[in-house]
Each structure stands twice: as structure tokens, then as C-alpha cells.
Amino acid sequence: MSSETMLRTENLTFEYIRRDEEGNVEGITTAVDGVDLEVKKGEFISILGHNGSGKSTLAKHFNALLFPTEGTVFVDGMNTSDASNLWSVRQEAGMVFQNPDNQIIGQVVEEDVGFGPENMGVPTKEIWERVEESLKTVGMYEFRKSSPNHLSGGQKQRVSIAGVIAMHPKCIIFDEPTAMLDPNGRKEVIRAARALNDVEGITIILITHYMEEVIYSDKVFVMDKGHVKMQGTPREIFSQVDKLKDLRLGVPQVTLLAHELRQRGLNIPEGILDRKELVAALKGLKWQ
Template sequence: MSSENMLKAENLTFEYIRRDEEGNVEGITTAIDNTSLEVKPGEFISILGHNGSGKSTLAKHFNALLSPTEGTVWVDGMDTMDADNVWDIRQEAGMVFQNPDNQIIGQIVEEDVGFGPENMGIPTAEIWERVEESLKTVGMYEFRKHSPNHLSGGQKQRVSIAGVIAMHPKCIILDEPTAMLDPNGRKDVIRAARALNQVEGITIILITHYMEEVIYSDRVFVMDKGHIEMQGTPRAIFSQVDRLKELRLGVPQVTLLAYELKKRGLNIPDGILSKDELVNAIKGLRY
């Protein structure tokens, strides 16, 4: 396989096996069920789904934290099942988790961000350059001498992201990175992810159940019961309000308002994503 894809999953199935205390198999849960997708370098992809849809399990295959039960996953052309590839895969595809406290280990912000490059054997002078560049990218440079314990949740999460950026990955997987944050912290983290994508050209995979976070994506995948049920641009996905409701997902409030206005006979386009779009659509109506 050539590596024109940053990530590729082909017929991926993953089963969690539950065992009792004696180690006997009690049951098997199929978390991902024969799923395929491709992500091109430089894309911003969002994967949506309610809890238990398989979205986080899928994310963990993209940096070889999990290996397929069946099927194949490639990261930049490297098969995740090949043990020789795992180190390279984890450098190329960095992962940011839901709880920043599980990811932050340093006593001082800049030490924490330098931990990854140090483990990679990067020369000290270059580590400090990377730490500075990474912290500036996420807007946390002035906190470099602070203890992470004194930061807000959103600030800690940006430090976690800086720690991944310092390893110079080609792809960053954000697994529900804002689930534990307040609305301002969530905005900061999404802003940082968008900047990495647009300015640095890093491929972004955002796993979330917050609808508002996916409107900037190139493509959105909607998962349910281990399957990809929908895929398309945010506008195409949010034009299908009833289908999303069937999958127990909401839509951004402004999208829902536009949808309800349209149902009441106003000539408004489908898939409105922002307040400005809605205002312009209403202004454009002929009474």
C-alpha cells in the first residue's frame, strides 16, 4: 500500500473480550464492526457519536494503542499490527486524551512539554526550541515556568497538546479533549486544533460528542454501534437533522433554529452552521 493516506482502516473489527476471575470468557463486545475509512494528509476530520458508539476505540487504533481483531489499520503506510512499526507510529500520530491530568507528568510546564522529545533522543538545544515553539502555538508560552497544578482544565489540555506538538507529529488524534472542560476551555482547545491544521498542516482527528466542535472539519464521520452511519461535510451532515436525531445526536443550536424556521415555511437553506449564516439567510428573505 502506498502512503497517500495519513490513516487508513480496512474492514476493521475490534472485539473486547470480558473474562471472569478465573480467566474464562464471559462475553464478547464488538466495539467496531467491519469499518473502513481513509484520511488524507492535512485533513481535519471529526468523528461523532454518543457514548458506546465505538469512536474512542477507533481513535486508539490510529496510534497502535489497540490492534485490530480483524482487518488492517495503516498509519502513514505502516501496518499497526507490525510490532516494529509501533514506535514510529506513535511519533507520527500523537494522541491527546480526555483527562489532561493523566497526560501531564512534569512539575513545570516547559519540562512536561519537553518530555516527549527528550524520550526521542532529540538534542537538548533543539528540545528547548521545540518547547518554545509548541507552547507559543497553543498560546501557553507565558506559563512555561508555572506548575501544571495551578492551571485551569483548558490550559492543562493546551499543555498536553503542546507536549504532542513538540514531537513534531504528522497527525494529532484528540480523543474527547474537551469533555472535562468549561465552554471557554473547549473553545481554546478547538482553536488550537484548527491552528495546527491550518497553519502547520497537521492532520487532525477530533473525537467528540459536541456538535459545535465539528463545524470547522473538512469531513465528519458519524458512528453508531461500531459502524460509520454517515459521512460528509459538516453542512451535508447537519442538513440531515432527523437522521441525527435517530442516532441520538443533536445538532448545533443555530442549525436547529434554522431547521425549525424552514419547517415553518421560511425559505432558508439546509445545514446552516453559524449565527452569521442564519442572519444573512434571514436578511435575504423576500417578504
């Protein structure tokens, strides 16, 4: 495996076993089924899929919250199933969850952000440097003395992101980080994720079912029933509107509009990703 690889799964399969009250096996659900994927260092990757597609179960393997029933997961070359790697894996691959309230423990923002590095045994002076740097990175430094309870959902989520950044991970997995936020909060969080990728060079894995959030990715994996059904750049993925519909996924509204116009005979390219591209395509048409 090349040193450029951040994450790799080989035939990753994960089964949830359901038991009755006596502990007898009632049934087995295969949530992730034979997934092979590779993520390079510094990439921004999105994993799309509707509820029950297996995308969140897959994400939890990337920082060893779950271990494969079969197959292997490597984080920066370390096999996650090897117990001696657990601490290093979790230090390198941080996770931001759906509900910031489950992740925030401190009574004051800056204490909360310092919690991770403190647990890692980082010296006090450096903890405060990291807290300051992380809060500035997500634009929350002015709230460092506030109580998290007084923040909006988007602000809370940015504090939980700062808490992960303070541990200096190489990779951050965002597991549906905007599902509980309003549209402004969603924008704040995606902007923070993109900046971490662009400016800090941190590998980002974004798990989401919001189409608009994935247009900035280097690569998109689309999951359904535990399998990766499609992979490619956002443009390649969004050029296949009908296939996405079959997987019960929409596309960004502007992509859909462009697709419909194309079907009506307008000569515009497939896989339009944003309004600016659509306007440019329409301006470029030779109107009869």
C-alpha cells in the same frame, strides 16, 4: 495506497472480551464493526457519536494503543499490527486524551512539554527549541515556568497538546479533549486544534460528541454501535437533522433553529452551520 493518505482502515473490527475471575470468556462486545475510512494528509476530520458508539475505541487504533481483532489500520502507509512499526506510528500520530491530568507528568510546564522529545532522543538544544515553539503555538509560552497544578483545565489541556506537538507528529488524534472542560476551555482547545491544522498543516482527528466543535471539519464521520452510519462535510451531515436525532445526536442550536424555520415554510437552506449564515439567509428572504 497514495502517499497523500495519512490514515486508512480496512474492515477494522475490534472486540472486547470479558472474562470471569477464572479467566473464562463470559462475553464478547464488538466495539468497532467493519469500519472502512480514509483520511488524507492535512485534513481536519471529526468523528461523532454518543457514548458507546465506538468512536474512542476507533481512535485508539490510530496510534496503536489498540490493535484490530480483524482488518487492518495503516498510518502513513505503515501497518499498525506490525510490531516493527510501533515506534514510528506513535511518533507520527500523537494523541491528546480527555483528562489532561493523566497526561501531564512534569512539575514545571516546560519540563512536561520536553518529556516526549527527550524520550525520542532529540538533542538537548533542539528539545528547548521545540518546547518554546510548541508552547508559543498553543499560547502558553508565558506559563513555561509555572506548575501545571496552578493552571485551569483549558490551560492544562493546551500544555498536553504542546507536549504532543513537540514530538513533531504528522497527525494528532484528539480523543474527547474538551469533555472535562468549561465552555471557555473548550473554545481554547478547539482553537488550538484548528490553528495546528491551518498553520502547521497537521492532520487532525477530533473525537467528540459536541456538535459545535465539528463545524470546522473537512469531513465528519458519524458512528453508532461500532459502524460508520454517516459521512460527509459538516453541511451535508447537519442537513439531516432527523437522521441525527435517530442516532441520539443533537445538532448545533442554530442549525436546529434553521431546520425548524424551514419546516414552518421559510425558504432557507439546509445545513446552516453558524449564526452568521442564519442571519444572511433570513436577510435574503423576500418578506411578504
